[in-house]
Amino acid sequence: xxxxxxxxLAVALLALGILVGYTIPRGAPGTPTGSGAGAQSRKxxxxxxxxxxxxxxxxxxxxxxxxxxSKELERLGYQPQKYTAAGYxxxxxxxxxxxxxxxxxxxxxxLHSVSDTAVVPFVDRAYDAGIPVIAENVxxxxxxxxxxxxxxxxxxxxxxxxxxTQAIHGKGKIAALVGPPGLETTDEMWKAAKEYFxxxxxxxxxxxxxxxxxxxxxxxxxxxxxxxxxxxxGIYTWYVQNGIGAAEAVRQAxxxxxxxxxxxxxxxxxxxxxxxxxxxxALLVGEPVAMxxxxxxxxxxxxxxxxxxxxxxxxxxxxxxxxxQNIDRSGFEAR
Amino acid sequence: xxxxxxxxxxxxxxxxHWEIAIVLLAAGSAAFVRGYADGNNLRNLMAQSAPIxxxxxGQTFVLLVRGIDLTQGALAGLASAVLVVLLNSMGAPxxxxxxxxxxxxxxxxxxxxxxxxxxxPLIGTLAGMYVITGITMYWTGGTPVTRxxxxxxxxxxxxGSTSLGIVPVSFLIAVAFxxxxxxxxxxxxLGLRIYAVGSNPKAAASLGISRxxxxxxxxxxxxxxxxxxxxxxxARIRQGNPHLGEGLLFESIGAAVLGGxxxxxxxxxxxxxxxxxxxxxxxxxxxYLTDLNSHVRDxxxxxxxxxxxxxxxxxxxxEPQ
Numbered sequence: 001x002x003x004x005x006x007x008x009l010a011v012a013l014l015a016l017g018i019l020v021g022y023t024i025p026r027g028a029p030g031t032p033t034g035s036g037a038g039a040q041s042r043k044x045x046x047x048x049x050x051x052x053x054x055x056x057x058x059x060x061x062x063x064x065x066x067x068x069x070s071k072e073l074e075r076l077g078y079q080p081q082k083y084t085a086a087g088y089x090x091x092x093x094x095x096x097x098x099x100x101x102x103x104x105x106x107x108x109x110x111l112h113s114v115s116d117t118a119v120v121p122f123v124d125r126a127y128d129a130g131i132p133v134i135a136e137n138v139x140x141x142x143x144x145x146x147x148x149x150x151x152x153x154x155x156x157x158x159x160x161x162x163x164x165t166q167a168i169h170g171k172g173k174i175a176a177l178v179g180p181p182g183l184e185t186t187d188e189m190w191k192a193a194k195e196y197f198x199x200x201x202x203x204x205x206x207x208x209x210x211x212x213x214x215x216x217x218x219x220x221x222x223x224x225x226x227x228x229x230x231x232x233x234g235i236y237t238w239y240v241q242n243g244i245g246a247a248e249a250v251r252q253a254x255x256x257x258x259x260x261x262x263x264x265x266x267x268x269x270x271x272x273x274x275x276x277x278x279x280x281x282a283l284l285v286g287e288p289v290a291m292x293x294x295x296x297x298x299x300x301x302x303x304x305x306x307x308x309x310x311x312x313x314x315x316x317x318x319x320x321x322x323x324x325q326n327i328d329r330s331g332f333e334a335r
Numbered sequence: 336x337x338x339x340x341x342x343x344x345x346x347x348x349x350x351x352h353w354e355i356a357i358v359l360l361a362a363g364s365a366a367f368v369r370g371y372a373d374g375n376n377l378r379n380l381m382a383q384s385a386p387i388x389x390x391x392x393g394q395t396f397v398l399l400v401r402g403i404d405l406t407q408g409a410l411a412g413l414a415s416a417v418l419v420v421l422l423n424s425m426g427a428p429x430x431x432x433x434x435x436x437x438x439x440x441x442x443x444x445x446x447x448x449x450x451x452x453x454x455x456p457l458i459g460t461l462a463g464m465y466v467i468t469g470i471t472m473y474w475t476g477g478t479p480v481t482r483x484x485x486x487x488x489x490x491x492x493x494x495g496s497t498s499l500g501i502v503p504v505s506f507l508i509a510v511a512f513x514x515x516x517x518x519x520x521x522x523x524x525l526g527l528r529i530y531a532v533g534s535n536p537k538a539a540a541s542l543g544i545s546r547x548x549x550x551x552x553x554x555x556x557x558x559x560x561x562x563x564x565x566x567x568x569x570a571r572i573r574q575g576n577p578h579l580g581e582g583l584l585f586e587s588i589g590a591a592v593l594g595g596x597x598x599x600x601x602x603x604x605x606x607x608x609x610x611x612x613x614x615x616x617x618x619x620x621x622x623y624l625t626d627l628n629s630h631v632r633d634x635x636x637x638x639x640x641x642x643x644x645x646x647x648x649x650x651x652x653x654e655p656q
Contacts, residue, residue: 050626081626089578092568096383100623103376104369117481118572121496182477182578210477 040146040310044132044303046107051078051299053292054097056088056114059213060241060268061288065136068292069110076300078107088180088212091118098122102129108146108303110295113138116184132302136295138185146302147310149295156284156316157189160263161196163282163318164234167261171202172233175225177218177246179238181210186238189265193236206232211242218245219252226253237264240271240283247279265316267327275324285327286316352646353595353610357617364621371624374501381502382571384616385509386564390587391594391608392516393560396553398591399520399533401600402449402456404557407587408580409467414438414565416471419480419575422487434562442558446550471577480575488573495570505567512563516556517605529553534601590615593643614643 053069055062066082073080083101085094094114101109102125109126111133113119120142123133132146139150164174174197179186190208197203206229209221218237225232226249235250237243243264250260257278264271265284274280291314301308319327348355365372390407397404414434421430449459483491497504520526531539532549540546568579594611596603618639622632 079626082628083623085582087581090582091572091576091579092386093582095572096619097623099379099383100376100620103373103379104624115479115572115576115578117479117574118576121571121573180477181472182475182479187477210472 047105050106064288065292068289072293072296110134153188154192157192161193168234174234175207176236215245218242222246222249234261240266381506385505386567389564391590393557395608396556405460406463408584409464411565411580412577413471414562415569415579416575427490438558438562439555442555443551446554450547450550475577491570
């Protein structure tokens with residue numbers, strides 16, 4: 001077979017595809033369509049028991065949420081499946097996943113989106129295909145979202161700023177490990193934190209570093225910050241893994257525990273130990289397992305047409321060296 | 336008793352092992368994976384692979400001259416935001432043309448620096464990647480450009496959501512540019528010179544072929560194809576997103592090399608890149624439609640890619656270049 005014949009074959013297949021395509025009806029048969037206003041009251045007819053949990057990435061926080069989702073879905077008789085986009089902003093990967101899940105006709109999707117806007121066309125398509133989407137953690141700007149389980153990012157940022165301000169007595173230079181650039185969740189947290197800091201004339205933000213959940217990189221950035229600003233008074237971090245990097249940088253620089261207060265969101269064993277050691281000042285602890293569980297229950301109720309709260313705000317609380325022993329671990333039971 | 340396989344038939348089989356593998360994979364998936372052969376899924380498959388096809392073809396140009404282009408992902412992000420801003424202000428033809436001209440200029444500068452200053456392509460484009468990412472984030476703050484005029488939206492809808500039958504317009508665009516690239520590389524003097532520089536730089540220089548010009552052309556082509564890929568992705572999500580390029584670079588290089596474009600230069604071509612893209616898309620799509628555990632899925636993709644590369648190497652002797 002000559003080389004050009006492959007091209008002829010390809011063109012022929014393409015033409016065949018176009019021809020065949022005109023004979024295929026648009027949209028899955030029997031799936032209702034309608035405006036987004038009906039997302040709250042719509043009746044759903046799941047075509048399988050598979051529920052997809054779509055995450056931006058892997059990691060401790062996501063693992064905890066998955067533990068909550070998967071255990072609860074299994075208990076409710078569903079078949080949970082996890083999909084990750086392998087990046088906080090990997091839009092193509094996540095939109096491809098959503099497209100494939102619609103094709104797969106899953107019963108429902110619980111979506112921690114990589115973007116509040118980029119996934120909208122795909123969420124709308126899921127709605128049109130009869131698949132309810134629960135937005136978790138990150139708001140999605142579509143009225144076709146069936147339900148929402150959220151954190152108050154603004155309040156989280158505000159509370160972290162409060163804890164740091166209190167620890168540095170309202171004055172001094174601070175640095176921030178803000179979060180991945182353009183990530184709505186962390187941007188909103190940092191916006192709130194900056195608003196809080198701006199109330200204190202003695203607080204000066206000398207560095208804003210944008211980085212993903214990356215402990216070694218956080219360590220290196222804070223080492224550089226310490227070299228440039230030896231008189232730094234406090235460090236804000238968006239996530240415990242980065243807080244650990246910051247605390248390790250302080251420890252490795254030989255700076256006494258507590259001299260540079262560090263605050264972070266979420267918790268893990270290492271973070272808690274650093275709080276006990278005094279290298280981290282406060283952790284804003286959430287309930288990722290309970291969050292996942294809540295999403296699973298909400299989706300189940302929606303699929304069954306039962307009355308349920310469609311917008312749930314999960315709670316977070318601050319813990320420090322004194323209160324860390326008293327963390328309510330009931331939300332972590334499923335792990 | 337079956338008749339013995341003739342030598343010529345065996346050679347043909349070896350030479351076309353890729354095409355045979357693609358047909359077998361597609362047929363196997365259609366037979367065993369629910370929903371795979373569905374028209375909607377084929378449409379998804381084509382729409383998802385169209386931007387990667389363009390990126391892989393662009394990457395092929397630079398791989399052919401023994402280069403590599405690490406700026407593709409970063410440029411795709413910048414181009415996405417720029418395209419939507421330009422589309423809002425000057426309409427589709429002007430915006431696309433302007434973006435392509437700018438891309439060609441950036442690409443040529445890339446190639447010029449690498450060739451004339453004797454900078455290693457890996458390092459040169461790594462530096463370019465940082466510069467472009469920095470500019471993008473400084474300009475946009477990482478925030479997507481979601482404000483679109485009616486004209487912009489209808490243009491993006493046409494490219495991103497319209498199909499002719501089951502063939503998405505985005506796929507037709509990608510195929511058209513891929514065919515143009517194939518003709519350019521195999522039929523035009525400039526394209527043949529790209530192969531000459533990649534195969535034997537010293538011999539090419541002795542024939543008076545300018546390495547600087549050829550590198551400039553190769554990197555321009557890569558940048559232009561990146562902007563086209565960015566346009567297709569932007570149309571899919573109907574917004575300019577500075578993060579659009581995340582994860583694309585490895586898919587682009589991976590697909591081209593998987594299909595048989597040599598990292599050592601001078602070998603492979605558009606069809607090689609295309610079959611790598613097809614192979615990756617078929618594998619990923621089929622696995623996503625199954626109920627495999629997500630981590631097992633990743634392992635399966637990795638193993639299949641590795642198997643493909645090893646098979647390709649073993650039978651390279653019979654493969655047409």
